[in-house]
Amino acid sequence: MFPISPLYKDYLRRPDREFVVKALVGSEEYDSSRIVDFSIENSLSLTEGFEIGTSIPSKLTIKLRTNEIIPANARIVPYLSLSLAGLTWLEAQYPWKDMNLTWTGSGTDWLPLGEFFVDDREKINDVWTFTCYDKLVMADVAYISSLTYPTTQRVVFNEICNRLGWTYDSSVVINSNYRIQAGPAGYTMRQVLAYIASANSASIYIDKAGTLKFKRFTASENPVFDMTTADYVTVKQTNPVKTYTRVVVTYNTEDGLQYEAGTGDENHTLYVENPFATQAVTNGLLSTLNGFSYLPLTMDARGYPQLEQGDVIGFEQQEGTTWDETVSTWQDTNIPWDGVVRYKTIILHQVFSFAGGLKMSLEAPSVSEQRSEFIVEGSLTQQVNKLNKDALKEGKSYYGATITRTEGLIIEREDHRSKAVFNSDELTFYRGSDKALWFDLPSNRYKFNGTLEAVDGVFSGNLQAAGGTFTGDLRAAGGTFTGTLQGVNGTFSGTLQAASGTFRGTVVAGRVEGGQIIGSYIEGADILGAKIRTAASGDRIELDPNGFTFYDSGNARRVTLGTNPSANISGHTYYNSSGQPQGLIYAGASDMYVIGNNGLLVGATSGRTVMQGQVHFSGSVTGLNLGIGQISGLQNEINSLWSAINGKASIDHTHSQYAVNMTYDSTTKNLKLFNQNGSAIATVNLG
Incomplete structure (x- = not known):
């Protein structure tokens, strides 16, 4: 039940209550002069009985007098207030601190009736009729999870709400031990949210303020609102009290695989469909719902707009009889002395209608006990059920394979890591959301994006790649490889030509032009236009x-x-x-x-340095220390010089010369000889 102020609650009970209405359409406010009427439909079940794990959008149908263009998906929020025009000081018996009234006494606070978005429209004369739904319809998009599985239901629930930009309150209670083993493939976000709610004994809905909520069903829940006989017009009990003591959960509809817990006949069994269910989930549902009961009925009543789908309500009914009309035994008769019997039920479907005043109709449907126990199928039903078993259905997943009108045959893993699409316009294998192998119809080519691996095979034509790794033996009679060609080992026969690339392993024979070769052994190959390094850096x-x-x-x-x-x-x-x-x-x-460039040293650390052939010095020579016998022809010149000197010297004078030092002047071409004392003894012109 949506929270309201004490003043609002009290005025709703007054027989002379008077409503004030407005609607916020986009950013513009429409008052009662332009609102003709509206109705709001809220549901937790659209079948003939009680369900859990539903996610049914609420529906608003509103009529407005307007000439303005209201855009598609425009946001509409209707509001209700109660007029306080007749309130006197003596009647205002409310705590002062709880009152928030204007001095004009125009009305109570405004109660929102939900957040809706325009889906359809129709104009008759000057009145537009808008059909709107709450934001649960925005979750009718495929759920492609980016999570790593297995993961908890809470994490999946949060991912979906974050994507949709939704908030939820403390009513959303998810068992931290419940997990989803693989990414849910082929489900919408709304379906996944509903399955998570189902596992936790709940259904989901959007409340009047636009917040996502769980309606959690329990066997011990007490009424949140009590109605007297003055609060409703008619009430009709449609079946005996419905009670559940057994739960059966179908987790694989194709093969009819189920979990069950509890005991009871068909009339006391709650059937649930949930692909995320486990035996622990089923046991948890029984623990929460065992003994859950409600009174099936339909009711027309005064409008209490704070009531929400799923609320448990109590109501009174006059059932007094005379003593003569009472046929039950004394011990089995339980009739209050005032003749008023009190019941408890649950709102599974409700409709608010406003046309100056507010009325509501409530439903809590159930399947009769006889129909629960004995389901009689007509001939048409039998054929339809047989067709359901034998025929492939459009949009239904069969072990990952689905057929749709828009994409043809789709085969997809549950975690969405791979998918294949086959139709007359597309033949594609996907890796995640990226194309891996496909036929490009405009270019009339098959294209591949990924790693191509084969034990053996023959490739004819040109094999071209921007990059990649080839393991095993790659053999080709010829061809051009662009990009990176990498192999641990293998034999290449014929001509291997590449503009660039890296070759790893052993290259035997053949011709390799361009690129970089990394390997320990190259035999019989011509390497053209390459750069060879013994190391990437350093020595x-x-x-x-x-x-x-x-x-x-x-x-x-x-x-x-x-x-x-x-x-x-x-x-x-x-x-x-x-x-x-x-x-x-x-x-x-x-x-x-x-x-x-600066100096030149020619020498030997041991032995001798031999300069063979004629030696020509074009500059000065210094630092020479040569023996006479090491200079060709010098000894003969000295002997001749000695003979000439000896003839002029004193007969008694002797002179011994064992070694000389010499210098050579390249300008004059004079060779000067010095004795051991450094005195010049001769000059020889070598020109």
Whole structure:
């Protein structure tokens, strides 16, 4: 029951009550001068009996005098208030702190009657009739869960409410142990919400303020509103009191698989359909509903707008009889002395109608005991039931396969990880929501997006991929591969050509152009236009079309080997640790060159350095320490010089010379000889 103020509650009971009405349509307010009438229909059951796990949208039918264009799905909220025009100070016997009245005494607070959205409209003369439903209809969309399963019913319930932007109150009680094992495929959000409510002995509805609520049914619930004989016009009992002591839950309608709990005949059995049910869920339903009973009836009464579907109400009925009319035994007769008998029932269907005043009709239907025990099927019913068993139904899932008018044959996993759609315009395999393998009708091609794996097979034509991993043996007579070709091992025969890519494993024979090759063994192959590195960084050797390059641990270039076509030379260039060139060795047209950019040291740490052939010094030479016998022809020149000097010297004078030092002047081409004391002993012109 929706909460109202004490003043509102008291004035509803007055025989002279007078309603004031308004409606908020979008952002505009319509008063009673433009509201012709309206009716509101609320239900927890649309069958002939009691149900749980329902989610039935409430319906508003309202007539407005308006020339304004009200858009589709416009929000309409009707309100009711009670006029206080005749209230006097002596009649206002209410606690002061509970009153919220204006000095004008116009009326009580406004009671909302629900939040509705325009679905259909019709105009007769200047009056528009709008048919509206509450926001439960907005949940009639496919539920594609993004959760990881299995998960709890509470988590699924929250995901749906968050997507819809709905709020719910404390009436929503979900057992924390109840779980859903796999993603619900083929169900709408409203169906999933209803199944969760069903597992927790409840139905769902939207209250008058637009909040999602559970109506939880229990055997021990007391009335929330009591009606006297003055509050209703007629009441008609349609069946004896209905009581439930047994619960049967069908969790697989195709194979008729069920759980059950409790004992009782068909008349005392509650049947529930819930694909999320378990034996524990069924036992929980019996624990809550065992002994639940209500009086089946129909009633026409004064309107009490605070009542909601699912409310348990009590009412009085005059059933006095005379002593002569009483035929029961004394001990079995239970008649109050005032002749008024009190009953309890539940509102399963109600309709509020306003046309200046407010009236309501209530229903609590039930199936008779005879119909519960003996269901007689006519010939047409028998054929329909047989057809239901044998025929495939549109939109119904058979182990994940569904046939619809819009998409044809659909095969989908419960967790939505994969789906296949087959019709005349589409042949598609989906991975989640993405296409994995499909026929592209405009381009007349089959397309694949994912990993292609086969034990063996033959591919003819061009196999082209932006990227991918190939395991096993890939054999081709020819073809062009674009993107990344990767394999742990395998044999490639023919020509393997790629603009780029990474090859892993062993490449035997064949021809590979472009890309990067990573492997421990390459045999008999031509590698063209590639870059080869012994390591990705640090100490390494790299080979590319420009030549060889050697790097140190600091990634500095130390030695290069290559050609310079413009200079028509080839050779080595040497660099220091900073990457600056220090010298080079290269071959010219007819000579070999050894050049140091700063200095050049030629020598041996042991043994001797031999310079074969004619040696020509184009600059000064210093630091030489040579023996006479090491210079070709020098000993003969010295001997001749000695002979000339010896003829001029004193006969008694002797001079011994065992070693000389020498310097050479390239400008004058003079060779000067010095003795061991550093004194010049001779100058020889070598020009």
